[in-house]
Amino acid sequence: MDLETFSPLMSDEGQRLLDEVAEFGDYAPERELALATRLRRDHPAPLVSAAMAQTRLRQRAGAKFGADAQRMYFTPDGVEQATRATVAAHRADRFAARGVRRVADLCCGIGGDALALARAGIEVLAVDRSPLACAVTAANARALGLADRIEVRCADVTDVDVAGFDAVFVDPARRGGRGRVFNPEAYSPPLSWAVRAARRVPHAAVKVAPGIPHEVVPEEADAEWVSDRGEVKEATLWFGGGPGRRATLLPGPHVLTGAAPGAAPRDGASGTSGAPRPGGPRGPHGEGTAPVGPVARYLYEPDGAVIRAHLVARVAELVGGTLIDPAIAYVTSPDLVATPFATAYQVTDVLPFHLKRLRALLRERGVGTAVIKKRGSAVEPEELRRRLALSGPRSCVVILTRVSGAPSMLLAQPAPGAGGTGEAGEVGAG
The missing domain is CATH 3.40.50.150 (Vaccinia Virus protein VP39)
Known part of the structure; x- marks a missing residue:
């Protein structure tokens, strides 16, 4: 798209054409040719192409801009x-x-x-x-x-x-x-x-x-x-x-x-010198020391923004927990604490990683649907899913990770009520 293509859409004819295309609704690709053929009887072909392209961009932009997308204008890169x-x-x-x-x-x-x-x-x-x-x-x-x-x-x-x-x-x-x-x-x-x-x-x-x-x-x-x-x-x-x-x-x-x-x-802190910091935080989880301990009843998966901000240790403080490994962004606690900053799972099994053992255990429990998560593991979830060949009425969460440096597999269930958002608020560093 260029300015020469876009500008005619701002004309009265371009606006009428956009409305006409919009009235047609969400059209499938196989129906585009028929629509374009009909519209070109009354409008220049380049304008029809531009209007149809803009309508497709508006449909794509709905995920970002909601209802406003149907009134806005976009470029492919802009979307x-x-x-x-x-x-x-x-x-x-x-x-x-x-x-x-x-x-x-x-x-x-x-x-x-x-x-x-x-x-x-x-x-x-x-x-x-x-x-x-x-x-x-x-x-x-x-x-x-x-x-x-x-x-x-x-x-x-x-x-x-x-x-x-x-x-x-x-x-x-x-x-x-x-x-x-x-x-x-x-x-x-x-x-x-x-x-x-x-x-x-x-x-x-x-x-x-x-x-x-x-x-x-x-x-x-x-x-x-x-x-x-x-x-x-x-x-x-x-x-x-x-x-x-x-x-x-x-x-x-x-x-x-x-x-x-x-x-x-x-x-x-005034922070006025403006020089880059000489180093990052001490470890991947933030300033200070986050203790490491054995997997307890609940496992917390911090939100991605928390991990990127190196604030996993703060989540451990909030839930009264510890890390399962010094370099892994999973927190464990004996208590279920509602927090918007992490999703909680109730752990049922903690085992050394072993494919045959995992497959046998899931079959024994009738697990046909598994959410497979991994952090610190080289195993690819889709490949593991294929090799497990699951079948059964039950579901579970399989977490592939390291516990105190050892490759491990955790079986768990979502902990109800522990991953909600509740009221907006700010939690400081204390």
Whole structure:
């Protein structure tokens, strides 16, 4: 898709055609030819193709944008890379809670974050170097009645003067010609530039990949990992509020916080030097020491955002538990504690890993359906499922992992009522 293809959709004829295609409903690929043939009797073929392509993009975008997707406009890359609406709304709420009233949204893409910021009552300058992205952002602002709060500018973000803004939000491109980019300095623009831009204003947020190494996070940043309904979506580096780490779970939000590695507690640290931290947290589970113990009655699987934020040790504290292995993100406890930050399972068996033993045990118990989880195991779940050849009316959870360094298999059942979300709230580092 290019600007020449997209622009005619904004005409009166293009709008009527989009409505006509939408009225046809969710059409299957095998019915597209018949629909296109009928529409081309009254409309130019390129416009019909553009309208049908936009309708398909709207259908795909429904998972991210809900009902708004049917009024919005998209590009193929935009659907793939845009921030999910729930995550963008959470970020906008955080900006608003800081008293931010004017934000420069740099690398705005199709405008997902700009729309959320505007809905939070914030004035937005949305900047992107792509004329198509800018046209789509402007169209989305008009479609959702937010054009009075969003100014769209087509420019290189590195040329934008952010003086006078309360905050900036930077969403660097993390894909190249060969797919995803994992080196933060290979982002476009690089992370180092985004951090410098963040330091020019009172408040800022920089969107990064969830797998960003902790050691490259600037020492003054509050690094936040966000999951939505159990799926890790992104990480954001916040500036202007002091250093720290947090895992945020949506809906809620439910927030688990911890001190930044090597930093003083958040209420006493200024974090102004700006140099990268010399190292990450001590071990994969966070600052401090999380004890290791034998598998107890309940096993807790922390949310992915908690794991990414290196806050598994905090979950162990919350449930009064221990780790099953120093390097494995599973927590065990004799008590069932309701927490939004982990899913609980009631353990029935803890055994050394042995395929024949597992197969015999599951057959003996009539297990025909198994949820197979693994952490710290080389066994592939689908291959294991094939070799187990399960049959029977019962179900169970099979967990392949290490217990105190030994390859092990745990059989378990979901613990009712222990993985709910409850009321929104924040749990600090104590």
